[in-house]
Amino acid sequence: MTDAALEAELMEIMRDVLDVDDLNYDENLTADDVEEWDSLSHVRLIVAVEKHFGVRFSTQEIEAMRRLGDLRRAITTKKAGAA
């Protein structure tokens, strides 16, 4: 999967979970930038990402994800490890 394809799928999940239509991929996007991205929706976002990409994150990994780029890289790393 290309980076662009992964980013597109990730944003599809984010828009669905957060119920926000106008959200585009930005490496530096954080929860502070998106009103609907709070501690509650973060858990749902992570689980939706896990189910979609067939990966599993540890609590430590989840807490370390501050920026959207962190989440994108974590998915890539996990998928590479699983392949």
Place this chain on the structure above:
Amino acid sequence: MGVLSDRDVVLALTDAAPATRAVIEAVLDVWPDHARYMRRSLEARTPPQMAATETLAEAALLLTDDLPECAARYRWTCDRLREEELFFHREGRYRLSTFAEAEAEVYGDAAYMANYVDGLLLTQVLWYNHAASCDFFLRETPAMLAPDSRFLEIGPGHGLMTYMALRDFDLARAEAWDVSSVSLDRTRAALERLGGADVAYSVRDVMTLEPQGERFDFVVLSEVLEHLEDPKAAMRRIRHVVDDARGVVFVNVPINSPSPDHLHLMREPDDARALLTECGFVIEREAFFATQATPLERALRNRVSVSACMLARPRA
């Protein structure tokens, strides 16, 4: 024009609520990143809900000797709840299902309980759904109660519902029951601090209640039934102590609300209603308050926690 920070907004919203502000400032001191959540939680509250919030905060301050420590314990509790949220959304169920498991992991662990009990106390103030439930209780109950009601709270915890009922409702007497003597001692100590002296305490297992016992006019079960393995069996027993003619019950249960000691999962409003409608009661008033005032339909779709508040009478 300067942009107000979340913390600035929170402080402005609590301008006329000094106890609430004290609690929130203590929490933000140990958890600055919680300011966004606090702002949204407060912005959603109506003036009556803010008044209920302040009542809860005043009580919480009376029950707390060390507010910074209590705030740290609130953060600790939220960390535990986030772990349960993760499990719940991954697996679609609560992690524990038996009382024995909850006893082993939570109730029997004194250090865990010390953190957890203090953390939960502050959720009453800080979480929209808890303060809104309290406001519902205070506003909707009086019109349903007969004068000189005999009051019973089962599983009273911090005693906040009993405290508010004694303060605001026309009660002849009040009793508090719990299956655990340790828990009941904690309630007694709390109510003595809050000034609710005239309460009779009794260690009781509701599963032993029989039709020929004493009767009450107002029975409260607030965030209790989700901790039981078989809440419907409990409600059928509790029906025996509710007066046939004058009786009212208030039940507050959470839907889709993973917690270290929640055993009985309710997924929909009808699951909560069934605790009453399938156990000899007719619901007369109800309201559903989702976390952070999320619209109900969206909360249910996303499995965000919702508090179900219901006032019911015995079915004729």
